[in-house]
Every structure is written in C-alpha cells, then in structure tokens.
Amino acid sequence: MKEKLKYGVVGFSRNQFDKKTAYQLLDAIFHEIQQAHSNDGIAIEIVSGYTNSGVPKIAYELADKYGFITVGFSARQALKVRSGVYSVQKVILEGDRFGDESEAFIKYIDRLIRIGGGPQSRHETECFKMKNQGESLEGILIEREVDWYGN
Numbered sequence: 001m002k003e004k005l006k007y008g009v010v011g012f013s014r015n016q017f018d019k020k021t022a023y024q025l026l027d028a029i030f031h032e033i034q035q036a037h038s039n040d041g042i043a044i045e046i047v048s049g050y051t052n053s054g055v056p057k058i059a060y061e062l063a064d065k066y067g068f069i070t071v072g073f074s075a076r077q078a079l080k081v082r083s084g085v086y087s088v089q090k091v092i093l094e095g096d097r098f099g100d101e102s103e104a105f106i107k108y109i110d111r112l113i114r115i116g117g118g119p120q121s122r123h124e125t126e127c128f129k130m131k132n133q134g135e136s137l138e139g140i141l142i143e144r145e146v147d148w149y150g151n
Helices: 019-037 054-066 076-080 102-108 119-131
Strands: 004-011 043-048 069-074 090-093 111-115 141-144
Touching: 004 019, 004 054, 004 069, 004 102, 004 119, 019 043, 019 054, 019 111, 019 141, 043 054, 054 069, 054 111, 069 076, 069 102, 076 090, 102 119, 111 119, 119 141
Parallel strands: 004 043, 004 111, 043 069, 069 090, 111 141
Antiparallel strands: none
C-alpha cells in the first residue's frame, strides 16, 4: 500500500473573497508539494470541506490538475448546501452541523494549509497547532491571507 500524506485545506467557504489570489497562492503551494514528492512514491491527499464553493472548490480543482487524491471531509450539512458538493474520490462525513467534523478532521490530516477563512478555519488551525504542540510547524502549517469582500 502506497504511503499517503494528507494535506488539509481550510479557508473561506463562501465566495465573497479574492478568489484569483487564493487560486494563485494554492496553485503555487500545490506545485511545491508536487515537486517535493514527485519521486518518493508518496500519494498526496487534499482534504477539504467537500462543498463546491470557496476555497474547498479551488483546492479540489487544483488537486485534480496535479493528480492528487481528493477527499471531502465535512458534516452532513454539506449535503444540503446550495452550491452542492464537489465530486471527490473519497468522502468522510462526521456529525450533522458544520463544525462537528473539526476534531476528526484535525486528527485525520498530517499537514494544514489555511487560505484566509473565518472562525471555523481559524479554530481548526488553532486545533492543528495544539495537536502538534512542541514540534516545529515549519513545513506542516502554511497560512496565507486573502481579502474578504463579505460582511
């Protein structure tokens, strides 16, 4: 069985943010991931919020571009959102309402990428830092800010 490295991607799930910049930032990060693991035989999983909008949608589109495995990790509430869900290769549903999945999501992933994001993304980032307390976060936590246009 091929070894897997699981990158969680969190950020804005609604669409009122600088999507162009978010896309460029994630594209550059995914390119670096691909370069770093192109010859080591490790499969890359991109694990995000399963919805077909916001940062999760960008993450999945780029994961498809780079040939990474796509994993939708969310609460069952994702099945009811207007944008629908992204067609991922693996689905993990945990809890009923958004946020119920946060603890299991953090346990599941090895690394975390945050592109902007609201309270849930920032909470999950803090949980990831606590999970890796005492270790260097260099190389396992990437945080980038993008402009939010909503209210």
